[in-house]
Amino acid sequence: MDLMINSVRPYAWGSRTAIAELLGDPTPSPHPQAELWIGGHPADSSVLDTPDGPRPLHQVIAEDPVGQLGSATAERYGARLPFLLKVLAAAEPLSLQAHPSAEQAAAGFAAEEAEGIPVRSPNRNYKDSSHKPELICALTEFHALCGFAEPAKVVHLMASLKVPALEHYIALLSWQPDEHGMRALFSTIVTLPSSALEPLLQAVVAGCVARLGDTRDPELTAHYRTALELAERYPGDCGAIAALMMNRITLQPGEALYLSAGNLHAYLSGVGVEIMANSDNVLRGGLTPKHVDVPELMKVLDFSAGDREILRGESDGHGETVYRTPVAEFELSRLVLTDGMVRELYFDAPQVLFCTDGRLTLESVDGNRVDVVRGRSVWLPAGAHRVTVSGEGVAFRATVGTAER
Template sequence: MDRLDNTIRPYAWGSTTAIPELLGVEPTGEPQAEMWMGAHPGAPSRTARGALNVVIDADPERELGARSVEKFGPRLPFLLKILAAGAPLSLQVHPDRAQAREGYEAEEQRRVHIDAPHRNYKDANHKPELICALTPFDGLCGFRNPLQAAELLSRLDVDSLKPYVDVLHAHPEEAALREVLTAVLSADRDEMATTVAEAAAACARLAEDADASDLAPDYAAYASIARHYPGDPGVIAAMLLNYVQLQPGEALFLGAGVPHAYLGGLGVEIMANSDNVLRCGLTPKHVDVPELLRIVRFEATDPGVLRPEAAPDGEEVYATPIDEFRLSRYVLPEGATPHDLTAPTPQILLCTAGSVRTGEFTLAPGQSVFVPAGEKSEVSGSGTVFRATVVA
C-alpha cells in the first residue's frame, strides 16, 4: 500500500482553521477548502511510486483489480475529499450520466474550450456525491414542498415575493417549482437585488422572533447566505430548498438533478470522478439558466439524512444507490481486534480521529493510504478510519 501526500485546494469559501486543526498544524491564514485523495488529474495524490494517476495508468488491472476495470474502466472511479466550508458554496446541481454525455458531446462539437468560463461539462460522467459530517454541518438539499416554501416566503412579508407565493399555492408541484425558480433566475438583476436585500432583512428579524421558532434556524441560515452573497438571486432560490443540519457521523447523498449547497462545517466527501456542475447562484461564476432548467428535477424531496448501518464485523456503511463509490467507517476502541480489510477492489483509508495502524503505516488524523486491489490490509489502533472503495 502507499501513503498518500494530498493537495489542499485554497478555494475562497474554505475555512482557515478546520483542516489545520484536523491535521494538527498551524493555520496559514489562507482558506483551505478541500483536501483531495485519489487519482483525479487536477490534483492527484502523490505516493513514493509517483502520482497516483500515473501509477494506476501504468498497470490498471494490478492497481484496481480486474472487476473494477471491467465495470468502470482503467481509472479510479471515485474521488475522496476532506471538505471544510467556512462560507456557503454555490447553489448547484449535477447531471445524470446520459445528460452529461449529451452535454459534453454538444460542447465538444461546438468546440467550446475545456477551460472556458461558460463551459458546463468538463467530462461525460455523472457526479453523484455523499457528504459525511465530522463536525456539525449545515447545508441545503432538495426542494421543499411548494406549500412549505410558500409559507416560508409569506412570513417574510416582502411585496415582490408575493407573486411567487401565489404560484406555489396555485400550481401542481413540478410546475410551481419550475415557474418560481425560472422567474427568480431570469428576473432583472437590479430589481432582484432589492428583493434579496428586503428578504435578508426579514430573515434576520425572523431568526430572532420567538413566534417563528419552527423556522428560526432556516431564516438564520438564509440571512447568513445573504451576508455572503448580497443581491444574488441564489439567495431567493435557496429559500425553495430544505435546510439541513447534520450532526457528526450523519451524511447526505446527493443524486442527479437535486439542487444543493454546503453552508458550513467539516466533512468527508466522496463522489464519482467527475467535475460537472450546473450552478444556480451564490457564485460569481457562469449560470446557464436554460441548461440548468434542463437538468434540475423539479420535485419536493426529503433530504434523507443517512446514518451508517453497522455490520457484524464493526464496519459502518453509508448505503447509496450507485456503484462508483462505497463509503464506510470503523470506530476502533482501545485494544480492539484488528479488522481484515483485504478486498478485490481498490481502497483509500483515511484516519479522522485517534491513531490507526494499517500495514507498515501509522495514520494520524487527516492522513491516508491507497490500497491496491487484493493487497493484504487490516486496520487496528484506537480512532476512526473511513474506507472508500467501489461496488464491483
C-alpha cells in the same frame, strides 16, 4: 499499500483552521483551505510515498490498471480511479448547484465538444462525460441546503415574511403546489432582471430581519438566518430567495447526505468527508463568482419536493458503518476501532483508508506494515487482498460500489 501525500485546494470559501488542524499544521493557515483531495484525479493527484520514492497515484494506476484497480474496475472504468475522496471545509457557503445524470453528462459533453468550447474555458459546463453523484458525511456539525422543500412549507415560509412584493411569486406555487409550480417559481426567481430582483431582495431581507425578532419557531428562524447570510455574502444574488424554497439541513457528525443527479444543493458551513464519482460536471445557479448557466441548470434540475433522507449508515456490529447509495463508482464506510480490536479487510477492489482520529496500523499477509495517524491516508491496491487493521481510531474507507463486485 502506501501512505498518500494529499494536496489542499485553496478556494476562497475554505476554512483557515479545519484542514490544518486535521493535518497537524499550524493554525490559522496563511490561506483559506477548502478541500483536501485524496485520490487519483489528474488535476491534483495524491502522491504515493513508495519505497522507490514519491509517485503520483494516477500514474501508478495508468501503468498497471489491473494490478492497482482489479480487473473488474479496470474493465469498466479504464485506467483511472472511479471515485474521488475529499475533506471539505466550508467557512462560507458554496455555490448553488446541481449535477447531471449520466445521460445528460454524455449529451452535454458531446454538445460542447461539437461547439468547440475548450475544456478549460471558464464558461464550459461539462468537463467530462460522467455523472457526479456525491455523498457528504459530517465530521463537525454541517449545514446545507438540499433539494426543494414541500410546496406547502415553502408557501408558509415565504408568506411568513409578510412581504407584499413576494405575494405575486408565492401565488405561482400556491396555485399549483407541485413540481410544476416549483419549476415555475424557481425559474422566475433565477431569471429576474436585476431591476426587479434588487428591490425584491431588499424587501425579503427586511422581512427576515423583522421576523427574526418576533418568532421562536426554530425551522423558520434557521431559514431567515440563512437567507440573510446569503444576501450579505452575495449581494444581488437570487440564491438568498431560492434558499427559501429548499430544505435547510443540519447534519451531526457521522450523519450523511446523498446527492443524486438533479438535486439542487448548496453547502453552507462545516467540515465533512465527501466522496463522488470522478467528475467535474457542475451546473451552477448562483452564490458564486464562477460561471452560472441557468438554462442548462433548468434542464437537469429535479423539482420533486420533500424532506431529504439523512443517512446514519448500516453498522455491521464490528466497528464498520456503511453509507449505502445506488452508485456503482463508490462506497463510503466509517471504521471505529477501539484498542485491542483487529479487523480483517477483504477486498478485490482498490481502497483508500483515511484516518480522522487516533492511530491505526495496517498489516498485509506479506508482512508489509503501515501506521496511519489522524489526517493521513493509505492507498490499498486491489491486489493487496488481505490486510488487517488494528489500533485505536476512526477512519473512512472509500472503495468502488458493491454493485461492481
